[in-house]
Amino acid sequence: MKLKVTQTRSTINRIEDHKKVIKALGLGKIGKSRIHNDTPSIRGMINKVAYLLKVEELKEE
Numbered sequence: 001m002k003l004k005v006t007q008t009r010s011t012i013n014r015i016e017d018h019k020k021v022i023k024a025l026g027l028g029k030i031g032k033s034r035i036h037n038d039t040p041s042i043r044g045m046i047n048k049v050a051y052l053l054k055v056e057e058l059k060e061e
Helices: 016-024 040-048
Strands: 002-007 033-037 053-058
Touching (some): 002 040
Antiparallel strands (some): 002 033
16 A cells, blocks of 8 residues: 655754654655655654644555
8 A cells, every 4th residue: 555645734843853753754845745655664664753743545556
């Protein structure tokens, strides 16, 4: 399964670790999206900064 991760909020005035997680997910601007494989490490990163993101599950055909 794949996850589409979209940044919905700014990283201004956020904890430095959270900014680094956003960068590691390939995001950095509001509205930017990336598609990732659904792995435990990606899920952990998403859970850490869930308040900044919108996550959609994509079905593989």
